[in-house]
Amino acid sequence: xxxxxxxxxxxxxxxxxxxxxxxxxxxxxxxxxxxxxxxxxxxxxxxxxxxxxxxxxxxxxxxxxxxxxxxxxxxxxxxxxxxxxxxxxxxxxxxxxxxxxxxxxxxxxxxxxxxxxxxx
Numbered sequence: 001x002x003x004x005x006x007x008x009x010x011x012x013x014x015x016x017x018x019x020x021x022x023x024x025x026x027x028x029x030x031x032x033x034x035x036x037x038x039x040x041x042x043x044x045x046x047x048x049x050x051x052x053x054x055x056x057x058x059x060x061x062x063x064x065x066x067x068x069x070x071x072x073x074x075x076x077x078x079x080x081x082x083x084x085x086x087x088x089x090x091x092x093x094x095x096x097x098x099x100x101x102x103x104x105x106x107x108x109x110x111x112x113x114x115x116x117x118x119x120x
Contacts, residue, residue: 005050007069007117009057014043017054021047033100042101069107071117077104080120084108087116 010017014032021027025047033042043054053071074080084093090111099105105119 005052005071007053007055007071009055009062009067009069011057011059011062014040014054014056018043018045021045021052027052031101035100044101065113066115069115069117071119073102074118074120077120080104080118083118087118 008017018027018029022029022045028046029043030046030051031042031044032040033044035041041056045052045054057067072083074083081096084096084106087093087108087110091109093108094106096104096106099119102119105117107115107117109115
């Protein structure tokens with residue numbers, strides 16, 4: 001499995017959360033991403049054959065309805081950019097960036113309030 005389908009935001013330590021899921025579901029660590037200063041900024045795991053990502057958020061950023069993000073990986077940058085533009089119509093995009101785990105990725109909340117993480 002190379003992609004994840006669900007991203008959970010949390011104020012809990014990411015590895016602590018992973019260890020909990022490891023005990024509960026026999027989760028397997030697929031990948032951990034680190035920022036420029038070496039801080040853990042992403043954990044990708046396999047839970048019963050499903051890809052789940054964990055990412056940090058400040059406690060004040062967490063509220064019912066915003067702790068889950070639907071994630072999609074595109075094969076081509078052109079397809080990603082088109083989807084991003086369409087999702088931004090009536091919504092709000094946070095920009096597209098090169099990240100340690102993706103050559104191009106961004107978050108957008110569509111006009112219906114669904115938050116998406118889309119990347120190549």
